[in-house]
Amino acid sequence: MRNSRVAAGLGIILGGALAAAVISLPARTAPLTIADDFLGGLADRRDSMTGLIVPEDETRETPDEPPKTNDIGPQRPLANPPAVIKAIYATNWSMSHQGKTDYLLNLIDTTELNAIVIDIKDYTGIVPYRVNIPAVNRYGAAESRIPKINALIRDLHERGIYVIGRLSVFQDLALAKARPDLALISSSTAKTWTDNRGLTWLDSSSREVWDYNIAIAQDALSRGFDEINFDYIRFASDGKLSDIKYPVWDETTLKTNVMRDFFKYLRDSLGETAKLSADLFGLVTVNTDGLGIGQHLEHALPYFDAIAPMVYPSHYFPGFIGYQNPGAHPYEVIKYSMDRAVARLKEYAASAATSTPPVRATLRPWFQDFDLGADYDAAMVRSEIQAWDDAASSTPAYSSGWMIWNAGNNYTREALIAND
Numbered sequence: 001m002r003n004s005r006v007a008a009g010l011g012i013i014l015g016g017a018l019a020a021a022v023i024s025l026p027a028r029t030a031p032l033t034i035a036d037d038f039l040g041g042l043a044d045r046r047d048s049m050t051g052l053i054v055p056e057d058e059t060r061e062t063p064d065e066p067p068k069t070n071d072i073g074p075q076r077p078l079a080n081p082p083a084v085i086k087a088i089y090a091t092n093w094s095m096s097h098q099g100k101t102d103y104l105l106n107l108i109d110t111t112e113l114n115a116i117v118i119d120i121k122d123y124t125g126i127v128p129y130r131v132n133i134p135a136v137n138r139y140g141a142a143e144s145r146i147p148k149i150n151a152l153i154r155d156l157h158e159r160g161i162y163v164i165g166r167l168s169v170f171q172d173l174a175l176a177k178a179r180p181d182l183a184l185i186s187s188s189t190a191k192t193w194t195d196n197r198g199l200t201w202l203d204s205s206s207r208e209v210w211d212y213n214i215a216i217a218q219d220a221l222s223r224g225f226d227e228i229n230f231d232y233i234r235f236a237s238d239g240k241l242s243d244i245k246y247p248v249w250d251e252t253t254l255k256t257n258v259m260r261d262f263f264k265y266l267r268d269s270l271g272e273t274a275k276l277s278a279d280l281f282g283l284v285t286v287n288t289d290g291l292g293i294g295q296h297l298e299h300a301l302p303y304f305d306a307i308a309p310m311v312y313p314s315h316y317f318p319g320f321i322g323y324q325n326p327g328a329h330p331y332e333v334i335k336y337s338m339d340r341a342v343a344r345l346k347e348y349a350a351s352a353a354t355s356t357p358p359v360r361a362t363l364r365p366w367f368q369d370f371d372l373g374a375d376y377d378a379a380m381v382r383s384e385i386q387a388w389d390d391a392a393s394s395t396p397a398y399s400s401g402w403m404i405w406n407a408g409n410n411y412t413r414e415a416l417i418a419n420d
Contacts, residue, residue, distance in 0.1 A: 069130050071148040075224025077275075081162050085306075085364055085401035087115035089166070092128035094409045095152065096145045104409065108161055111416035115162035117229055117403060120220050121213075122166070123199060125174025133215050139178035153224040164277070165225040169202075169213050171232040176200035182209055184236060185245040195239035204235050204294065205249035205258050207265075214269045227275035229308065230266070233259065234281075234293040255294030263303040277306040277364065282316065285309050285341040297341065298348050302357035306364040306400050311337045313384070314373030327373015330380055334387035338365060342391055345398055362400035363392070369406045369415070378414035385415075 088107065094100040095118055107113060121127050127136055128145035136142050146152060156163050176183035176192055177200070184193040184201045192200050202209045217228045235255050236244065249258065266276060284295050300307055311334050314327030326333045341363055352358045367384040369376060385402060392399035404411060 069144075069147060071129075071150045072154065074150055074222055075153045075157060077224060077226045078157050078160070078162055080160075081226060082114045082401075084399070085115045085162060085164075085403070086113050087117050087162070087164060087401070087403040088113060088409070088411055089117045089403065089405050090119075090409050091122065091407075092119045092145050096128070100409065105156075105159065105161075107411060107413060107416075109159065110419055111413065112419070113416060114160065115164060115401075115403075116156065117164040117166050120165035120167055120225070120228075121172070121216055123168050123171045123173065123232070125168075125172035125176070127216060131216070131219050133219055135212055136216065139174060141174040141178065150223050157224070162226050163224070164227045164229050165217070165220040166229045166231055167213060167217055167220075168232045169230055170204050170209065170234065170236075171199055171201055173200055175202060175209070175212065179208075181247060182206050183247070185247060187243050187245045193236075193239070193244050195236055197238075201236045203246050203248040204255075204262065205246070205253070207248075210262060210265055211269075214266065217266075217270060217274075221270070221274055227277055227305070228270075229277045229279060230304075231279040233262065233278060234295050235259075237291075237293050254290070255292070256290040256296045256299060259294035260296070260299035263300055267303040276304050277308055278304045278361075279308045279310055279366065282309050282311040282337060285311065285337040285344075297344055298356075301345065301348055301359045301361045302352075304361045307341075307361045308364050308366050308403060309337065309341060310366040310405075311384075312366065312368040312372075312405070314368060325373055330368075330374075330376075331383040331387045334365070334367070334384050335391050338363065338388050338391035342395055342398055346395065362398055364400045364402060366403050366405050369404050369411050376412070378412050381412050381415035 088104065090100075090104055094104065104116065108116065119128065125141050126145075127142040129142070129147065129149040130144055131137070131142055133142075153163055180192050182202050184203060185191070186193040194200055213230075217230075220228060235258075263278070267274075270276065278300050280295050280297065280300065281291055281293065283291055284297050288296065290296050297307065297309075313330040313333040316326035316333055318324050318326070320326045320333065321336050323329045323332065345359065345361075345363065348356065349359045365388055367381065367388075369381050374380060381404070388399070388402055
């Protein structure tokens with residue numbers, strides 16, 4: 001779905017420091033603030049060392065709880081996570097298919113890759129494994145696509161693979177269907193509003209929506225996911241925006257302030273030890289106006305461990321830095337964008353000591369490995385990586401790696417450095 005994001009009003013097509021040391025496991029420094037309706041009795045099962053909620057291996061079959069599972073127990077985070085993440089994306093469907101999983105793991109085992117991003121809730125709103133979260137089960141938003149998710153995490157960790165759970169937040173078909181009172185409404189039809197692709201969105205100001213997603217993230221962290229990657233953390237950007245009626249947002253508070261408050265709420269709720277990353281539009285690196293969707297780079301820097309600008313060259317508007325087809329110039333587009341991102345991070349870090357919340361984030365961009373704007377062969381994909389290496393060369397501490405996106409999870413092996 002991310003290969004064709006359209007930002008209305010901009011006239012452009014857009015796409016969507018990890019700790020170098022061992023993850024420490026002290027007690028949580030801040031209590032969870034998730035609504036009881038979402039956590040249910042989960043708070044009674046908090047691990048005494050990590051402060052995380054431990055999922056049960058078997059659960060009761062009630063409307064609010066999942067059926068029994070034969071999965072193993074929860075796992076610990078990877079003991080020695082890589083300092084520089086080199087990841088590919090995988091749908092939960094791919095990870096439920098043995099042949100596809102074998103292909104992806106072989107790619108990781110035989111190349112420089114060391115991490116994988118797996119959907120734990122995509123735009124459909126479906127969690128691909130059974131969870132003991134009352135609201136998710138009440139809304140029918142969980143399926144056994146990966147019935148033994150804990151065992152999968154164990155197997156990935158045994159290979160030394162860093163496991164990231166990707167969570168689509170405000171684009172969510174299942175929650176919008178179950179709770180239309182939380183979804184954007186069409187003023188003209190009084191029905192749930194849909195964008196140009198027929199997808200539904202939740203109100204970005206809704207604390208109830210925030211809590212729902214935090215409960216899913218908390219559960220995933222408890223199972224041993226090393227990091228949660230938050231996507232679609234923004235206001236809707238395509239479709240008839242003038243037709244939207246917001247059930248919660250007052251339409252007066254700046255969208256950038258709404259998202260800033262959400263970012264802070266995520267960190268406060270999930271705690272200081274949780275590893276969190278944020279997917280932001282590629283143009284966030286060069287624009288400071290929020291892009292009409294509420295995303296402002298500096299507002300994310302204090303609350304996430306990694307910021308992941310989706311700097312897909314094909315998703316920039318014609319004429320960007322003088323190129324009528326930016327997709328044909330991956331090195332130049334990414335180098336320009338990430339140069340600006342590094343400069344802004346430096347400036348923010350310099351001012352944070354006295355006037356702003358301290359910076360905690362590094363930069364870890366998404367690159368495209370799909371044919372849009374040009375034929376993305378090995379040389380094109382590698383030029384994206386090289387552009388980021390060059391942009392970060394003067395301040396390598398600001399880089400925590402990169403991630404590669406292909407919606408079908410078919411990657412160009414020749415673009416990656418082979419293991420010895």
